[in-house]
Amino acid sequence: MLAIGRVAVIPLLLVCASIDARDYGPPVGSQMPSFDLKDQDGKGHTLASLLGPKGAVIVFFRSADW
């Protein structure tokens, strides 16, 4: 029973080691969904309007208040 237990544990540890970092958001290589949001001055922005000649960086943060 002990030998079987040890053999079962090792593959489980290998699986855990490969998925230790959570992957957030759509996968790299996929298209960012379009959006239409207002900014701090009430001006509207879409994904298309934000993209520069080399692309864009969109930062998500928790809150401007706390």
Added chain:
Amino acid sequence: MELEQNRGEFLKLGLGLAAVSYDSEAVLYTFAGRKGIHFPLLSDQDSKIIRELGILNETVEKTNPNFGIPYPGSFVLDSKGVIVAKYFEDDYRQRYTAADLLMHQFGVIPAQARSDVQGKQLKLTAAASNAVVTVGQRVALTLDIELKPNMHVYAPGVEGYIPIDWTMNESDAGQEHAVSFPKPEMLHLPAIDETVPAYTGRFRLTRDVTIGSADKVKPFADASGYFTLEGMLRYQACDDRVCYIPQNLPVKWTLQFQDLDRQRVPAELQRK
């Protein structure tokens, strides 16, 4: 605000820049005014795009006013809006700085916290993406190394020689991440007829450090908040005839710690 400080670099690189939160336009207006922010802060008040992207923080109770917040992080998009990279931290209390992202993603050379060190067979410049840091920020430290002509050093994984190695002194002020080594060249050494992974000329080593909490950093900081992160570069340099004595070169970065900005918007704008 660190993103605002680096806004010019994004512009120079031809990159659009925007930040998104679940705050109302009024909260964002107050915040932008107080901090002097001149790029779009987008209001996703119902967390619609946050949800659509799958980054809604579902560990927050639905009854909590904070429900609706995203996991914090950044998407790097190409000119067509395709996601080319993501910078998200597992620990929501840690976040990549804009300068760290600019360095890793676009090779923008950090210009802060610079110091030059002269060693035997090489010289180097140590720098950091951010000279002023706060709790939980993930910043980049760099070592730009220039070997003397005809010299080479060995890359990690070499056998029989001492590979180049960069260690950081243990410090509660900052938690270091693994070193990023550039791809080595396979150098053929005619004198001994061996091919080894090595670096010649100029190359850069980088590693990130996540800044600790105030109570962890302050014991190391002076009255103005200055503290140092210290480490060692170990290497063995050889030319085409001889190998020189292995060297241990101390390296350090002087950063300035600032407390988190805890100022809130007026009560009537706060989310209930």
